[in-house]
Amino acid sequence: MKRSLVTLLLVAMTTSISAQFLSSKPDNYAVTAENYIDFIPIAPIQIKADVVSATSNNEIKAQSTLQMSMDKQSVLNFIPNESMETTIQRFNADGTVSYLYSGRSVKKGTYRLIVDYNKYIIQSVEGSGNDSCVGYAKIGVGLRIVANVNALKNNIDISSLVALGSAAAKGEVSGSVGYEVVGIESKEITAVIPINSEITSSINQVFLQAIGVVKGKIYDSATRLYPQVIAIKHTGCDLKTITKNLIGQYGASN
Numbered sequence: 001m002k003r004s005l006v007t008l009l010l011v012a013m014t015t016s017i018s019a020q021f022l023s024s025k026p027d028n029y030a031v032t033a034e035n036y037i038d039f040i041p042i043a044p045i046q047i048k049a050d051v052v053s054a055t056s057n058n059e060i061k062a063q064s065t066l067q068m069s070m071d072k073q074s075v076l077n078f079i080p081n082e083s084m085e086t087t088i089q090r091f092n093a094d095g096t097v098s099y100l101y102s103g104r105s106v107k108k109g110t111y112r113l114i115v116d117y118n119k120y121i122i123q124s125v126e127g128s129g130n131d132s133c134v135g136y137a138k139i140g141v142g143l144r145i146v147a148n149v150n151a152l153k154n155n156i157d158i159s160s161l162v163a164l165g166s167a168a169a170k171g172e173v174s175g176s177v178g179y180e181v182v183g184i185e186s187k188e189i190t191a192v193i194p195i196n197s198e199i200t201s202s203i204n205q206v207f208l209q210a211i212g213v214v215k216g217k218i219y220d221s222a223t224r225l226y227p228q229v230i231a232i233k234h235t236g237c238d239l240k241t242i243t244k245n246l247i248g249q250y251g252a253s254n
Helices: 002-022 072-078 161-169 187-192 203-217 239-250
Strands: 030-032 040-046 051-054 060-063 081-091 097-100 109-125 135-151 173-182 228-234
Touching: 040 239, 051 072, 109 161, 109 203, 109 228, 109 239, 135 161, 135 203, 135 239, 161 173, 161 203, 173 203, 187 203, 228 239
Parallel strands: none
Antiparallel strands: 030 097, 040 228, 051 060, 081 097, 081 109, 109 135, 135 173, 135 228
């Protein structure tokens, strides 16, 4: 419990610093991954190590996510938080990737808009020796929407699905949009989620409806949930070290 409180306090302090830092920056301010101070979405990583959660019988138990999936309440107790967050990446001419704190007034170029709806928990990631760098892992389930965007003009707003749909209606952007259902096994969700398609003016309406379905089905008794690592956050060290520590902490079976 003490360790969880420390983790929450550190995350809260970082969020406050982030807000103060960004208040003086332009809308399209971009930084490298090493200097990005928010969570960075990653391809979902299966958790092989045991994690601790309260079961439906109010028993505190260390178990694998596969074992946990057999007890819906155990999973829900493990991932009490809920959020919908947007991450914007810019692909630069030199092959590097930058992260934007806002997608308003972006320049002509190639971008990726990632919208995550998640039920999740944040846990610390620690190493040892020369790799003893503290980071954070977001572990959970949800729906990830990924839009690959070509901004055809300067000063375009791609800050949200609403803005992206508006820009598409004006012919200011082109590209494709897809999705990932993360850690949720449900035939009903598979049936209603739209297939990958081009970016259109109706993108926001289509995916808001999909998010609504996912939110409801998470609590459905027939739905199986398998929490996975879905994003990471560093505290000043390089991402390679955080990723190495993450795999060491959650990738090995107990």
